[in-house]
Amino acid sequence: xxxxxxxxxxxxxxxxxxxxxxxxxxxxxxxxxxxxxxxxxxxxxxxxxxxxxxxxxxxxxxxxxxxxxxxxxxxxxxxxxxxxxxxxxxxxxxxxxxxxxxxxxxxxxxxxxxxxxxxxxxxxxxxxx
Amino acid sequence: xxxxxxxxxxxxxxxxxxxxxxxxxxxxxxxxxxxxxxxxxxxxxxxxxxxxxxxxxxxxxxxxxxxxxxxxxxxxxxxxxxxxxxxxxxxxxxxxxxxxxxxxxxxxxxxxxxxxxxxxxxxxxxxxxxxxxxxxxxxxxxxxxxxxxxxxxxxxxxxxxxxxxxxxxxxxxxxxxxxxxxxxxxxxxxxxxxxxxxxxxxxxxxxxxxxxxxxxxxxxxxxxxxxxxxxxxxxxxxxxxxxxxxxxxx
Numbered sequence: 001x002x003x004x005x006x007x008x009x010x011x012x013x014x015x016x017x018x019x020x021x022x023x024x025x026x027x028x029x030x031x032x033x034x035x036x037x038x039x040x041x042x043x044x045x046x047x048x049x050x051x052x053x054x055x056x057x058x059x060x061x062x063x064x065x066x067x068x069x070x071x072x073x074x075x076x077x078x079x080x081x082x083x084x085x086x087x088x089x090x091x092x093x094x095x096x097x098x099x100x101x102x103x104x105x106x107x108x109x110x111x112x113x114x115x116x117x118x119x120x121x122x123x124x125x126x127x128x129x
Numbered sequence: 130x131x132x133x134x135x136x137x138x139x140x141x142x143x144x145x146x147x148x149x150x151x152x153x154x155x156x157x158x159x160x161x162x163x164x165x166x167x168x169x170x171x172x173x174x175x176x177x178x179x180x181x182x183x184x185x186x187x188x189x190x191x192x193x194x195x196x197x198x199x200x201x202x203x204x205x206x207x208x209x210x211x212x213x214x215x216x217x218x219x220x221x222x223x224x225x226x227x228x229x230x231x232x233x234x235x236x237x238x239x240x241x242x243x244x245x246x247x248x249x250x251x252x253x254x255x256x257x258x259x260x261x262x263x264x265x266x267x268x269x270x271x272x273x274x275x276x277x278x279x280x281x282x283x284x285x286x287x288x289x290x291x292x293x294x295x296x297x298x299x300x301x302x303x304x305x306x307x308x309x310x311x312x313x314x315x316x317x318x319x320x321x322x323x324x325x326x327x328x329x330x331x332x333x334x335x336x337x338x339x340x341x342x343x344x345x346x347x348x349x350x351x352x353x354x355x356x357x358x359x360x361x362x363x364x365x366x367x368x369x370x371x372x373x374x375x376x377x378x379x
Contacts, residue, residue, distance in 0.1 A: 009295075011203075012203075013203060013294050017210075017292055020285070058341060060339060086295075086299060088354045088358050089345065093365065094361070097366060103362070104358055105355065106355050108290075109289075109292070109355070111285070
């Protein structure tokens with residue numbers, strides 16, 4: 001099964017940049033959400049979504065809260081989550097790790113970094129996705 | 130009849146009273162100058178209060194202007210992204226066209242070469258080779274393909290550089306948050322001074338509801354930030370894994 005990404009960011013610009021970068025990496029299946037709450041609704045209604053790329057700072061429900069909600073859910077608990085954020089300080093990274101994020105990208109990112117992290121996540125998941 | 134002792138006590142009291150009066154006499158000019166000072170200070174304080182009130186009333190305009198800068202840059206970024214998408218679509222179509230031309234060029238060459246054995250003419254091979262050499266487009270087309278690839282890389286770089294909009298909007302949101310805090314402090318100061326509620330005025334800061342931002346957001350193309358994050362992430366992950374192993378065995 002191919003990857004179907006859920007891209008979560010309150011900035012429309014950032015969502016488009018992530019989508020464009022993924023297209024350049026050869027992926028072509030995406031769904032977008034403007035905040036964590038919308039992301040959870042989309043995850044619940046579309047079981048084919050199998051990879052989440054999320055920002056941290058978002059209104060309504062933050063990226064960190066989204067990861068916690070995903071991990072606490074029996075159905076979607078194992079979906080890989082990549083955090084793409086401006087927050088690069090140690091405490092933030094550790095907090096994200098405690099929430100069980102799969103990997104961490106600091107903005108501004110490059111497609112090479114995005115590919116490296118997606119590949120690393122897929123490799124650690126045994127390529128199951 | 131008063132005793133001598135009582136009389137001396139009375140004189141002592143009177144003496145004290147005299148001292149109080151003479152002290153009061155010395156105090157009168159001080160009180161007078163204090164009054165004068167107050168007279169001069171009150172208008173000054175009123176002026177300060179007026180200035181603070183005026184400045185405070187201008188804060189929402191400054192804050193809203195910052196917000197409009199964020200909106201304008203977001204709109205401009207969307208327009209640039211739209212154009213980049215159109216450019217990329219055009220480049221894709223040119224790339225496909227050029228690839229088709231290259232393929233046809235090769236077919237043409239193969240076809241002409243295949244004709245050589247069938248041509249009953251002397252020097253047919255030399256003739257065909259000469260024709261192909263003079264009409265060969267493949268090197269030009271390959272150069273076009275290379276240029277297209279470079280142009281696509283450039284448009285991708287433009288797209289990636291537009292991440293600056295997200296980062297600067299977070300920086301501006303941080304400034305707006307600070308401005309809002311300053312306005313709140315000044316407003317409470319004015320309220321304490323003359324019971325004016327500055328927040329009742331028509332000029333209000335219109336920040337997007339629930340806006341969140343990273344106060345430390347910064348735009349840097351250096352890979353140092355990512356490397357640092359990777360180091361912290363990997364170290365913490367190892368520590369977490371070890372803790373999980375320890376938990377299993379204990």
